[in-house]
Amino acid sequence: MTPPLRIHLVRAVNVGGTAKLPMADWRALAEGLGATRVTTYIASGNLVCVPPDDDHDAFDRALEHAVEERFGFFREVISRSREEVANALAAHPFEVIEPKFSYITFLTAAPTAEAVEAAREVPTGDDRWEVIGRDLHVRYAQGAGRPQMKDATVGRRLAVAGTARNLNTVRKLLELSA
Structure with missing residues (x-):
């Protein structure tokens, strides 16, 4: 059975010219952390994917860390099941x-x-x-x-x-x- 997709939202990106997070890079970060079936929707930090395991909190924190490391700013990642x-x-x-x-x-x-x-x-x-x-x-x-x-x-x-x-x-x- 395929694990369920999860919805990940990053707070306050691509608003008013600050905290720029290109969606192609957002997808690549998730894929680099082991996510599959990765897609984004509009440029406001919406990501839908299958996380690499069932530890959703750890994956959210890993996404936050990856954004901070790659782009130099911290933003919370909040996820929910469908x-x-x-x-x-x-x-x-x-x-x-x-x-x-x-x-x-x-x-x-x-x-x-x-x-x-x-x-x-x-x-x-x-x-x-x-x-x-x-x-x-x-x-x-x-x-x-x-x-x-x-x-x-x-x-x-x-x-x-x-x-x-x-x-x-x-x-x-x-x-x-x-």
Whole structure:
């Protein structure tokens, strides 16, 4: 039986001219670490592959180290199984009016209840967010380019790193991992 594909997301690359990570190099790094069936989707650090073994955390850390060694910057790598991503999408708590305005931020860990309460103090306007397990769900009223809430402040108060993908991207990653 072939091991399952896994979805790997690297945080904050190819945004605003910093932390450039060409997708061909991202694929090559994963292959160099023993991954198979490697593919990427758009230039925002999305990788779908079969890791070399069942130690997903070790593979994520190896990817982080490889990026840092090759490109000179550190970025978190967060991975999920296809089932975990599908469950996160199914759990999205907001009406989806425009998929590109709705996001799932895949977090490195579940934030504490105290951190969530601290984040709730941040004004959101018509934007909405909710933490479900290790995922932060967001719906921007007017899109991520014009947020009413200070999403970086919410993220800092949650005190766990994460990387966001809009629902169009999440759906495409599920398709690629099928």
